[in-house]
Amino acid sequence: MASKKYMRQFVSGIIDNNPTFVQLLGMCPTLATSTSLENAVGMGLAATAVLAASNVVISLLRKFIPQKIRIAAYVVIIASFVTVIDLLMQAYLPELSKSLGLYIPLIVVNCIILARAEAFASKNSVLPSFVDGLSMGVGFTLALSAISIVREILGNGTLYGISLFGSGFQPAAIMIMAPGGFLTLGLIIALVQKLRQRAEGKERRKS
Amino acid sequence: MNLDKTRHLPVVTSSPHVRSTDSVRSIMLDVLISLLPALLVGVFTFGPRALVLTVISVGSCLFFEWGFSRLVHKKNPIGDLSAAVTGVLLAFNLPVAVPLWMPVVGALFAIVIVKQLYGGIGKNIFNPALAARVFLFLAWSSAMTTWTLPRAVLPWFANVADAVTGATPMAILKEGSTSGLDLMAMLTGQTGGCIGETSALALLAGGVYLLIRRVITPRIPVAYLGTVALLSLLFPKTGSGLDWMLYELLGGGLMLGAIFMATDYTTSPSTIRGQWIFGVGCGVITIVIRYFGAYNEGVSFAILLMNAFVWMIDMAAKPRRYGLRRFARLREKFGAKHAGEREAQK
Numbered sequence: 285m286a287s288k289k290y291m292r293q294f295v296s297g298i299i300d301n302n303p304t305f306v307q308l309l310g311m312c313p314t315l316a317t318s319t320s321l322e323n324a325v326g327m328g329l330a331a332t333a334v335l336a337a338s339n340v341v342i343s344l345l346r347k348f349i350p351q352k353i354r355i356a357a358y359v360v361i362i363a364s365f366v367t368v369i370d371l372l373m374q375a376y377l378p379e380l381s382k383s384l385g386l387y388i389p390l391i392v393v394n395c396i397i398l399a400r401a402e403a404f405a406s407k408n409s410v411l412p413s414f415v416d417g418l419s420m421g422v423g424f425t426l427a428l429s430a431i432s433i434v435r436e437i438l439g440n441g442t443l444y445g446i447s448l449f450g451s452g453f454q455p456a457a458i459m460i461m462a463p464g465g466f467l468t469l470g471l472i473i474a475l476v477q478k479l480r481q482r483a484e485g486k487e488r489r490k491s
Numbered sequence: 492m493n494l495d496k497t498r499h500l501p502v503v504t505s506s507p508h509v510r511s512t513d514s515v516r517s518i519m520l521d522v523l524i525s526l527l528p529a530l531l532v533g534v535f536t537f538g539p540r541a542l543v544l545t546v547i548s549v550g551s552c553l554f555f556e557w558g559f560s561r562l563v564h565k566k567n568p569i570g571d572l573s574a575a576v577t578g579v580l581l582a583f584n585l586p587v588a589v590p591l592w593m594p595v596v597g598a599l600f601a602i603v604i605v606k607q608l609y610g611g612i613g614k615n616i617f618n619p620a621l622a623a624r625v626f627l628f629l630a631w632s633s634a635m636t637t638w639t640l641p642r643a644v645l646p647w648f649a650n651v652a653d654a655v656t657g658a659t660p661m662a663i664l665k666e667g668s669t670s671g672l673d674l675m676a677m678l679t680g681q682t683g684g685c686i687g688e689t690s691a692l693a694l695l696a697g698g699v700y701l702l703i704r705r706v707i708t709p710r711i712p713v714a715y716l717g718t719v720a721l722l723s724l725l726f727p728k729t730g731s732g733l734d735w736m737l738y739e740l741l742g743g744g745l746m747l748g749a750i751f752m753a754t755d756y757t758t759s760p761s762t763i764r765g766q767w768i769f770g771v772g773c774g775v776i777t778i779v780i781r782y783f784g785a786y787n788e789g790v791s792f793a794i795l796l797m798n799a800f801v802w803m804i805d806m807a808a809k810p811r812r813y814g815l816r817r818f819a820r821l822r823e824k825f826g827a828k829h830a831g832e833r834e835a836q837k
Binding site: 454456457458459461463467474 | 596604608626629630631632634
């Protein structure tokens with residue numbers, strides 16, 4: 285019974301409430317780190333780890349944190365986890381850490397994490413908060429991967445660093461530059477909205 | 492008679508009733524006619540490949556316009572010929588040695604993303620042909636800056652493997668030099684450059700035709716060219732101001748941009764003062780990019796940047812309503828608290 289509820293919550297965070305395509309949160313890392321699938325997955329997983337951990341801790345402390353300074357308190361909690369992740373990545377994934385650069389420390393001010401802390405973890409108990417953090421993180425990772433697949437194939441002719449088309453293919457450099465990020469993001473959001481509308485229409489007709 | 496197509500009733504509107512035979516189709520046809528001289532010079536200068544590229548570009552623009560409208564169940568709009576104009580202008584903005592698929596990708600971007608996704612004709616913010624040019628330029632910058640010499644023999648259809656390239660007038664001017672430049676060649680289009688931009692004379696002839704047919708007003712081209720002329724006259728990089736000014740005016744895509752792209756109805760201001768501001772803004776940005784920017788030519792960026800400000804310019808340049816004091820609206824908004832009331836009392 286309970287597990288079914290958590291499952292539904294998990295899926296809704298990935299599809300109906302996708303942080304990137306539906307809530308439009310965390311646009312800066314989305315545009316900056318979706319230049320290649322490798323970067324996107326690395327960024328997504330790092331953010332997922334921080335999200336799940338900080339949601340749990342904030343949920344545990346939600347009755348002790350005073351209302352007036354709650355944002356500062358959240359940032360302190362998030363920042364400690366980001367520091368842990370940042371140092372772990374520097375130690376074990378130095379290449380990825382270098383190519384993501386500043387965007388890993390910037391997870392501290394990632395608005396997905398702050399938004400979930402404020403909107404969910406501060407009002408719910410530990411287990412739902414953990415599921416929420418995990419599902420938002422996976423939704424973010426999948427969204428980043430979707431954007432980066434389009435951008436890496438068109439802009440570099442590769443996928444996860446593997447060349448796809450041989451030397452005859454001339455990649456469109458604009459797709460891995462900032463304008464390509466905006467274009468891809470906009471088109472995918474439009475597509476997701478269209479699919480959601482269609483699904484909603486079907487549900488309405490059913491009921 | 493004007494018929495409301497949905498209800499089969501005559502449309503009743505209040506006076507004044509001005510009759511006009513103009514339609515989008517007739518205007519676009521005029522623009523196409525005015526582009527013909529430049530096309531002829533382009534084909535004469537760069538060979539039949541220029542014509543092939545133009546035909547592909549126009550064909551794919553029409554195809555994407557038709558295809559997208561079909562996809563979203565809209566009425567087929569290709570009869571208004573606006574997509575054909577976009578196609579010709581896009582081809583005019585390409586160097587002749589680009590591979591033949593490039594105008595197809597450009598047309599897809601121009602028509603689907605820049606024009607139709609914003610709502611189609613009359614609703615796009617940016618000039619479709621120019622936006623597509625910039626897209627191609629940023630995507631495949633080496634192909635988009637491979638300038639073949641005039642009269643180089645190129646294959647009609649095959650990819651150009653080893654083009655004999657030469658410096659364009661804009662590259663020479665960027666260096667701050669005028670050596671090797673020939674005003675006569677720049678007037679008649681016998682220099683390196685994009686297919687449709689090289690001959691100032693042919694473009695001016697097209698512009699005069701548009702002016703006579705009252706398709707465009709001279710305001711934007713005069714403001715644009717005048718600003719570039721004034722700035723280059725005052726700040727020549729080398730030699731006398733007059734020479735430098737002529738080279739700056741005739742070089743690159745300035746004529747094509749000022750006459751055909753900056754005057755696009757949809758993406759330029761509709762107020763009279765706004766059109767002057769728009770033209771001057773384009774001129775200033777063009778010169779700034781040409782003098783200080785990373786690129787040799789700044790016309791396309793200048794026009795696109797000003798496109799983004801059209802709404803604001805039109806708001807600021809609204810004509811004064813009869814009976815109101817100058818800047819009444821601004822006064823109402825800032826400072827003078829009771830300006831509106833005082834107006835009413837008078």
